[in-house]
Amino acid sequence: MSRTLPSRILVLGATSAIATAVCRELIAPGTHFYLVARSPDRLDAVRSDLLTRGAAAVTTRALNLDDVNAHAQMLSDAAVDLGSIDFALLAHGILGDQEQAQSNYASAYAILHTNFISATSLITWLANYFENAHKGTLAVISSVAGDRGRKSNYVYGASKGALNIFLDGVRNRIDRSGAHVLTIRPGFVATPMTAHLPQGPLFATPAKVAKLIVSAIAARKDVVYVPGFWRPIMFVIRSVPEWIFKKLNL
Amino acid sequence: MSSTTKNGNSRPAFQSWGRYPRLHADVLPLHWRSDYPLLSPPNAPMLPVGLGRSYGDVCLLNGGTLLNSAGLSRLISFNPETGLLRCEAGTTLAEILEFAVPRGWFLPTTPGTKYVTIGGAIANDVHGKNHHVAGTFGCHTPRFELVRSDGTRLECSETNNPSWYGATIGGLGLTGLITWADIQLRPIVSRKINYEGIKFVGIDEFLAISRESANVEYTVAWIDCVAQGRNFARGIFMRGTHATNPAPLRASSTAGLSVPVELPTGLLNHFTVGAFNALYYRKQLRARKTSVVDYEPFFYPLDSIHHWNRIYGRKGLLQFQCVLPENGDSTAITQTLREIAASGLASFLAVIKIFGNRRSPGMLSFPRPGITLALDFPAGEKSFNLLTRLGNITLEYGGSMYPAKDAMMTPQQFQTFYPEWQQFARFIDPAFTSAFWQRVTANV
Numbered sequence: 036m037s038r039t040l041p042s043r044i045l046v047l048g049a050t051s052a053i054a055t056a057v058c059r060e061l062i063a064p065g066t067h068f069y070l071v072a073r074s075p076d077r078l079d080a081v082r083s084d085l086l087t088r089g090a091a092a093v094t095t096r097a098l099n100l101d102d103v104n105a106h107a108q109m110l111s112d113a114a115v116d117l118g119s120i121d122f123a124l125l126a127h128g129i130l131g132d133q134e135q136a137q138s139n140y141a142s143a144y145a146i147l148h149t150n151f152i153s154a155t156s157l158i159t160w161l162a163n164y165f166e167n168a169h170k171g172t173l174a175v176i177s178s179v180a181g182d183r184g185r186k187s188n189y190v191y192g193a194s195k196g197a198l199n200i201f202l203d204g205v206r207n208r209i210d211r212s213g214a215h216v217l218t219i220r221p222g223f224v225a226t227p228m229t230a231h232l233p234q235g236p237l238f239a240t241p242a243k244v245a246k247l248i249v250s251a252i253a254a255r256k257d258v259v260y261v262p263g264f265w266r267p268i269m270f271v272i273r274s275v276p277e278w279i280f281k282k283l284n285l
Numbered sequence: 286m287s288s289t290t291k292n293g294n295s296r297p298a299f300q301s302w303g304r305y306p307r308l309h310a311d312v313l314p315l316h317w318r319s320d321y322p323l324l325s326p327p328n329a330p331m332l333p334v335g336l337g338r339s340y341g342d343v344c345l346l347n348g349g350t351l352l353n354s355a356g357l358s359r360l361i362s363f364n365p366e367t368g369l370l371r372c373e374a375g376t377t378l379a380e381i382l383e384f385a386v387p388r389g390w391f392l393p394t395t396p397g398t399k400y401v402t403i404g405g406a407i408a409n410d411v412h413g414k415n416h417h418v419a420g421t422f423g424c425h426t427p428r429f430e431l432v433r434s435d436g437t438r439l440e441c442s443e444t445n446n447p448s449w450y451g452a453t454i455g456g457l458g459l460t461g462l463i464t465w466a467d468i469q470l471r472p473i474v475s476r477k478i479n480y481e482g483i484k485f486v487g488i489d490e491f492l493a494i495s496r497e498s499a500n501v502e503y504t505v506a507w508i509d510c511v512a513q514g515r516n517f518a519r520g521i522f523m524r525g526t527h528a529t530n531p532a533p534l535r536a537s538s539t540a541g542l543s544v545p546v547e548l549p550t551g552l553l554n555h556f557t558v559g560a561f562n563a564l565y566y567r568k569q570l571r572a573r574k575t576s577v578v579d580y581e582p583f584f585y586p587l588d589s590i591h592h593w594n595r596i597y598g599r600k601g602l603l604q605f606q607c608v609l610p611e612n613g614d615s616t617a618i619t620q621t622l623r624e625i626a627a628s629g630l631a632s633f634l635a636v637i638k639i640f641g642n643r644r645s646p647g648m649l650s651f652p653r654p655g656i657t658l659a660l661d662f663p664a665g666e667k668s669f670n671l672l673t674r675l676g677n678i679t680l681e682y683g684g685s686m687y688p689a690k691d692a693m694m695t696p697q698q699f700q701t702f703y704p705e706w707q708q709f710a711r712f713i714d715p716a717f718t719s720a721f722w723q724r725v726t727a728n729v
Contacts, residue, residue: 052316055359076319080373084359088384227356230314 040253041122041172045069045113047100047157048127050077052226053176056245057124058085067092069113072127073099100127101149103156110160119168122252123161125154125175128194130228136190143190150194155201162205165214172252174217175202179260181220182269185285199258206257218258219248222265299351302594303340304601305664305692308720310346316356318373318464322436330718331434333458335375335402339409340604340661341692342720343457349718352462354404360384361465368470374404374429374463379588381468383536390470391527391580393425397636399585404463409689410455410650414503414525414584417641421652423454424645429466434716443646452712455647457688459713459722476535477528478503478583482574484566486519488615488622492656494522495639502526503583509562510625510635510660511555518622519566520637525583537581543591550598553663558631587634596633597661603668604690606659607679608640608652617682618656621675625660628671632660648705651687659690669693688721699725 042065046054049070058068058081068090072078078095085093094116098109114120131146158175165171180188181195199218206216223229223238244261251259260266275283298309313327327350334344334351344351357375364370368390370381378392379399385391394413401411403426410423419425428442431453439461441450453460485491491506498504501524508520587593594602609617618637625632635658642654662668672693679686685702686694700706706726713722 074317074319077317080317080319080359080361083361087360087363227314227316230316230356 040249042066043117043119043121045071045110045117045120045123047071047123047125048176049095050074050081051126051128051176051228052241053221053224053244053248054124054126055081055084056241057126057248058090059088059242060245060249061122062089064089065091067094067117069094069096069117071096071098071100071109071113073097100153100157103153106153106156107160110157110164114164120161120164120171122172122174123165125157125173127153128176128178128228129191130188131191133188133190146190147194147197150191151197151201154198158201158205162209162214162216166209166212169213172215172217172255173205174219174248174252176219176221177202179220179222179265179269183273183280187285215252215255217248217251217256219251219261220258220265220269221261222268299334299337299345299353301340301342301344302338303604303661303664303692304594304597305603306342306345306720307601308342308345308347310348311350312353313350314353314356315375315462318357318430318432321352321432321462321464322434326434326716329716331714331716332719333404333408333462333717335405336377336400338398338401338405339689340602341688341690342724343409343688343691344405345720346718347720347723354462355402357404357464363388368472369427370468370470371465372403372468373465374407375402377402378406381470385470386473386476387534387536389472389474389534391473393469393471394419394422395584396422397585398588400588403466403468404458407454407463407466408456408458410645410647410652411689412640412652414505414638416643416652417499417504417639418502418643420641420643421455421645421647421650423647423650424643425469426454426466427469429453430464431461432464433461434714449712451646451648452709453647454645455650456709456712457649457719457721459717459719461714461717473527473534475528475530475532476580477530477532477577478525478580479528480523480525480576480578480583482569483522483524484519484569484572485522486516488518488618491518491520491522491637492611492615492639498522498524505636505638507565508622508635508637508658509566510622510632511559511562513626517626518619521566521569525578528577542589544593544595547595547598550600550663552598553596553631553633555629555631558633561633597663600664602661603664603672603692604659604661605672605675605693606651606657606687606690607675607684608655608657608687609679609682609684610655611639615656617678617684618658620682621658621678624674624678625671628667630662630667630671632662635660648709649688649703651685651689653685655684659687664692688725691721694725696725696728 050072075097082093082095128150136143161173177198178195180192181199184192202218224244225238239262247261299312330349332346337344354375357373359373361371394415396411406422410421412421431439439446439449504524506520506522637658640652676698
């Protein structure tokens, strides 16, 4: 297996714990990062961590990715700054609050906007960029929650399920150009997003998940469950007939 | 065991490594140093904690909120010429080794586990096998940032806010939240340690070998606290130096064994530990044995077995570590060891070492010149009684006890061991306390 890893890297939602861990895994002499996230203080913390660990250059851009009108300018600035983009990681997203989202459409919309609508804007630009370049990898962090709607998190799940379908279509369209589209479906990862949940044996560390993501990039996988044990678990969950599933407390 | 937090979630209680005592507090994970001080204050009082590797109650609160700093684990800068590393306070020694060893650098000193955070190492002013030459961890952290709950940010060093610097080193997390620290690493050219194990019988032999080893960088001894009669105070003196022949500096692999469940209480008793000790003593056949070993088993023999504390079962374990003045006279340590051997209680891990006289900048730092003895016992009535007697012997001979390994010290003992405690109390963050601090100042 060729382990040629990307060296000009765009990270959207760069202060997410998984994104930071992936960046650490990709550091090699000459690696150049363009990090985008909302908080300048947090971006600075990630930037100095990557530089200390040996990244050649790290550019940061403070931007709320919900602002889809700012995407095109930011992405073309990133392409200029990096010279060219080898690899783009979409890692921004929110878990939201299911109870609030099911009683109040505005908070459901906020989850769908951040996790799906803003992602489609970024993916559209990047898919065209990589298709024209005939190379490059677009990796998007989705979730196992997108595999089936459950009462405990179906708004978040729907945003990720829609994202999965969108990515399937993009892959079907641009794969033949030489570009690579990777859908990442993590299970529970011990990050700030899940810090309020009781941590069980199914939780993986961001560092472990990042190693698996980097192997999937190198192996040009299409859809990867991280860790891999989620693939059979989600197969079972998808296989339960709806007349039983609707009665389960999941 | 679980508690219900403010937001209604049930989660296991935060435990110290001894799993005794068991107290309940909310746990608030911190992920960004720019997020502290908190915009909405949590349940008071607060206490910063790391990985909970101290044994007793210095990292516990009865009610209130533990600020878990383990998520503050980013590196900030590194100077490859000087070996000065700046990192966030939740960075662990394991993470530092993973970064530093392949670059030819090593920790300036290390306790017997690498699963501690920098913040915890400073707050407890931890020490290691090179104390006699290198002093404590706080001797190698020339600068750090302390953030008070009112938002004051203090950059502390010997020259900048020196009294805060001294109060925070060994300050048991009470002076505020440490957000980042500088650590002065030391160069290495190999992962290997040139090791020598020397058998001894009796404290006088131990002291003679210690004196002969004054210039060896790392020294420590395992001592059999069960054997009596002609085997009394037998042990193996272990010493080592970093190998000087250049060899590949790869990072350690992370795999390891684990004790998956707590074992039955009482498994470690006088009989099983006595048998183990006899075997361990005889495992080394010759009086002296030299070998070249990797640094992992040399410094961290127990880290390869995750959750080893579960071998003590449900009730948990008590640690005891004292330092006794020596001055060429071994009466105090001999009396302590006789008391232990006569108690019929078995300490599985008994370690003895001579502390050096390099002074720590820490106001409440534990190490001071003398002989230090560290033991652990299953938590229970008999152990409580023994530790009370050992505490009294320590007091009588002008020694001291280590807060990071304590669940038993009385206010009178603590206030005698640490006469600076009232001066120190002026530096405590008004929003902070700990179960330990409340216990040892209960009479005030």
